[in-house]
Amino acid sequence: xxxxxxxxxxxxxxxxxxxxxxxxxxxxxxxxxxxxxxxxxxxxxxxxxxxxxxxxxxxxxxxxxxxxxxxxxxxxxxxxxxxxxxxxxxxxxxxxxxxxxxxxxxxxxxxxxxxxxxxxxxxxxxxxxxxxxxxxxxxxxxxxxxxxxxxxxxxxxxxxxxxxxxxxxxxxxxxxxxxxxxxxxxxxxxxxxxxxxxxxxxxxxxxxxxxxxxxxxxxxxxxxxxxxxxxxxxxxxxxxxxxxxxxxxxxxxxxxxxxxxxxxxxxxxxxxxxxxxxxxxxxxxxxxxxxxxxxxxxxxxxxxxxxxxxxxxxxxxxxxxxx
Amino acid sequence: xxxxxxxxxxxxxxxxxxxxxxxxxxxxxxxxxxxxxxxxxxxxxxxxxxxxxxxxxxxxxxxxxxxxxxxxxxxxxxxxxxxxxxxxxxxxxxxxxxxxxxxxxxxxxxxxxxxxxxxxxxxxxxxxxxxxxxxxxxxxxxxxxxxxxxxxxxxxxxxxxxxxxxxxxxxxxxxxxxxxxxxxxxxxxxxxxxxxxxxxxxxxxxxxxxxxxxxxxxxxxxxxxxxxxxxxxxxxxxxxxxxxxxxxxxxxxxxxxxxxxxxxxxxxxxxxxxxxxxxxxxxxxxxxxxxxxxxxxxxxxxxxxxxxxxxxxxxxxxxxxxx
DNA sequence: GTGAAAGCGCTAACAG
DNA sequence: CTGTTAGCGCTTTCAC
Numbered sequence: 001x002x003x004x005x006x007x008x009x010x011x012x013x014x015x016x017x018x019x020x021x022x023x024x025x026x027x028x029x030x031x032x033x034x035x036x037x038x039x040x041x042x043x044x045x046x047x048x049x050x051x052x053x054x055x056x057x058x059x060x061x062x063x064x065x066x067x068x069x070x071x072x073x074x075x076x077x078x079x080x081x082x083x084x085x086x087x088x089x090x091x092x093x094x095x096x097x098x099x100x101x102x103x104x105x106x107x108x109x110x111x112x113x114x115x116x117x118x119x120x121x122x123x124x125x126x127x128x129x130x131x132x133x134x135x136x137x138x139x140x141x142x143x144x145x146x147x148x149x150x151x152x153x154x155x156x157x158x159x160x161x162x163x164x165x166x167x168x169x170x171x172x173x174x175x176x177x178x179x180x181x182x183x184x185x186x187x188x189x190x191x192x193x194x195x196x197x198x199x200x201x202x203x204x205x206x207x208x209x210x211x212x213x214x215x216x217x218x219x220x221x222x223x224x225x226x227x228x229x230x231x232x233x234x235x236x237x238x239x240x241x242x243x244x245x246x247x248x249x250x251x252x253x254x255x256x257x258x259x260x261x262x263x264x265x266x267x268x269x270x271x272x273x274x275x276x277x278x279x280x281x282x283x284x285x286x287x288x289x290x291x292x293x294x295x296x297x298x299x300x301x302x303x304x305x306x307x308x309x310x311x312x313x314x315x316x317x318x319x320x321x322x323x
Numbered sequence: 324x325x326x327x328x329x330x331x332x333x334x335x336x337x338x339x340x341x342x343x344x345x346x347x348x349x350x351x352x353x354x355x356x357x358x359x360x361x362x363x364x365x366x367x368x369x370x371x372x373x374x375x376x377x378x379x380x381x382x383x384x385x386x387x388x389x390x391x392x393x394x395x396x397x398x399x400x401x402x403x404x405x406x407x408x409x410x411x412x413x414x415x416x417x418x419x420x421x422x423x424x425x426x427x428x429x430x431x432x433x434x435x436x437x438x439x440x441x442x443x444x445x446x447x448x449x450x451x452x453x454x455x456x457x458x459x460x461x462x463x464x465x466x467x468x469x470x471x472x473x474x475x476x477x478x479x480x481x482x483x484x485x486x487x488x489x490x491x492x493x494x495x496x497x498x499x500x501x502x503x504x505x506x507x508x509x510x511x512x513x514x515x516x517x518x519x520x521x522x523x524x525x526x527x528x529x530x531x532x533x534x535x536x537x538x539x540x541x542x543x544x545x546x547x548x549x550x551x552x553x554x555x556x557x558x559x560x561x562x563x564x565x566x567x568x569x570x571x572x573x574x575x576x577x578x579x580x581x582x583x584x585x586x587x588x589x590x591x592x593x594x595x596x597x598x599x600x601x602x603x604x605x606x607x608x609x610x611x612x613x614x615x616x617x618x619x620x621x622x623x624x625x626x627x628x629x630x631x632x633x634x635x636x637x638x639x640x641x642x643x644x645x646x
Numbered sequence: 647g648t649g650a651a652a653g654c655g656c657t658a659a660c661a662g
Numbered sequence: 663c664t665g666t667t668a669g670c671g672c673t674t675t676c677a678c
Binding site: 046047048049050051053054057059061064068069070072075076078079082083086091092093094095096098099101103109110112113114115216241244245248269270271273274275276 | 399596
């Protein structure tokens with residue numbers, strides 16, 4: 001493994017000159033450039049990123065923390081985050097927090113240790129207070145007033161969902177909510193939905209998601225429970241996976257969708273599209289882009305105020321609603 | 324930002340002693356340890372990973388290259404790879420190759436530059452010859468004899484699928500194949516399926532996937548094409564997403580599943596489970612574990628022969644087959 | 647047991 | 663324009 005000094009020696013120049021040639025920063029005469037490139041070729045030299053990282057005090061890596069990468073919401077987001085980060089020359093470190101590993105602290109620590117230049121975090125379970133002066137942006141999460149947040153307009157999501165159920169003439173809507181302990185801003189959509197529907201004389205019931213389990217099995221059981229507990233339900237609002245399970249359950253119970261039961265899913269990823277589910281579609285690209293812009297900006301030393309950035313959602317009409 | 328020297332000065336010891344305390348390597352007297360820890364506390368010192376990386380010539384990061392993280396096959400694999408890597412103390416860098424970015428070379432280059440300690444790669448499009456003496460393992464891909472490969476037993480997958488169609492009494496099976504240009508080892512399952520079915524007097528037709536597009540839209544069109552071209556099809560074998568599209572198409576055309584049409588999907592991720600699709604389930608955990616073991620072993624300098632490691636698949640019975 | 651010193655490979659400030 | 667020099671922060675012999 002030859003290093004930059006070997007190349008310099010071989011080409012009869014200084015290491016810094018080799019560096020200049022490599023990074024195309026600053027001017028180097030054509031002749032010297034040729035000599036350096038020849039030496040690089042001869043020695044089969046490859047610059048070592050680790051040295052550069054230390055010297056520049058940056059890793060060019062941004063961590064993206066997500067609960068579970070198999071969840072459509074997560075992987076759709078990650079897909080675009082990775083794309084946009086790569087446009088800035090940043091690499092994406094995947095930081096999963098499932099499997100009962102309490103890994104969020106660890107990633108935060110990596111940020112502190114400069115192994116990461118920044119973090120884009122979803123589902124930060126802030127059990128302990130978080131203080132960091134390093135680049136951090138949250139998606140759909142809240143820790144404190146000092147950390148910027150990016151998310152879809154959950155208030156509007158609630159309104160869109162409510163409109164759908166009203167237009168479809170539902171009388172009794174059951175909605176799945178995230179666990180309140182998480183204090184997720186996403187809870188707002190359920191609040192708004194409930195409020196509007198009740199205001200229109202429509203009965204609503206909420207089923208609260210457990211704090212931990214996200215297994216398919218769990219959702220399957222929840223869907224059974226829903227139909228058992230509310231036999232006259234004619235509208236369901238919940239996550240895509242849950243709606244999928246409800247679709248199966250409805251088929252088993254011979255409940256016709258959308259004739260006798262309308263369903264609306266949140267998030268609206270490929271899973272809704274694939275199953276023809278009516279959904280409130282989150283503006284994934286915009287959320288990803290904004291998060292990336294913020295974290296990259298912060299990493300570049302820009303002063304970015306810790307605002308909350310919201311983007312409008314839209315409706316995907318599928319076959320789980322009549323109108 | 325204080326460094327290890329500041330801490331040493333504060334504690335009246337040498338930097339190397341601080342290092343010993345931090346890494347719990349070697350013996351340090353209780354008193355000195357206490358002094359060092361006090362200094363660390365006082366200065367709010369956090370070790371800088373970049374310095375350590377350079378010194379140790381390793382990044383503790385393994386790259387995982389995948390075509391598209393939203394694909395169930397990819398994210399299921401990545402989920403377990405991330406888990407197993409973390410058990411070895413490695414971090415996962417997500418390397419996506421979609422969006423028309425030709426990023427595989429780039430990741431390989433990162434490996435060379437020691438920004439990555441190893442790569443677990445799926446779908447390496449080896450346009451150019453690949454030579455690397457650094458840790459690299461392939462999943463479901465082939466480049467040359469010198470790189471270890473991990474995958475499910477595609478031959479057996481083909482046999483399992485064939486059995487299903489035979490047991491279900493199919494007469495005309497259409498199967499979706501990966502593009503032959505890719506030379507994917509996964510093609511074997513289609514070969515075997517065809518061979519066995521034909522041997523049993525069952526007609527087969529193949530539809531070859533385009534080399535690039537993986538949009539839902541594309542699969543939707545392919546499913547229409549399939550039914551248009553083969554109106555008497557009574558068995559379909561293909562990727563989960565394709566089978567989902569075929570399910571939709573069958574419903575539109577009022578073809579009863581599984582009464583008049585049986586379908587079997589490959590991979591068998593949560594998507595099959597969620598949609599009650601009969602599928603050939605890949606041993607994701609085993610594939611992930613083996614890949615991780617190999618790449619970690621190689622990174623540790625172990626001599627690992629470039630074999631092909633295959634693991635048995637299994638069948639998930641869903642509602643797209645009768646038996 | 648602990649400290650001094652050298653080095654990992656690269657970059658950047660500053661002369662010349 | 664190019665070379666010299668001095669780090670970046672940590673680890674690791676090797677003396678003491």
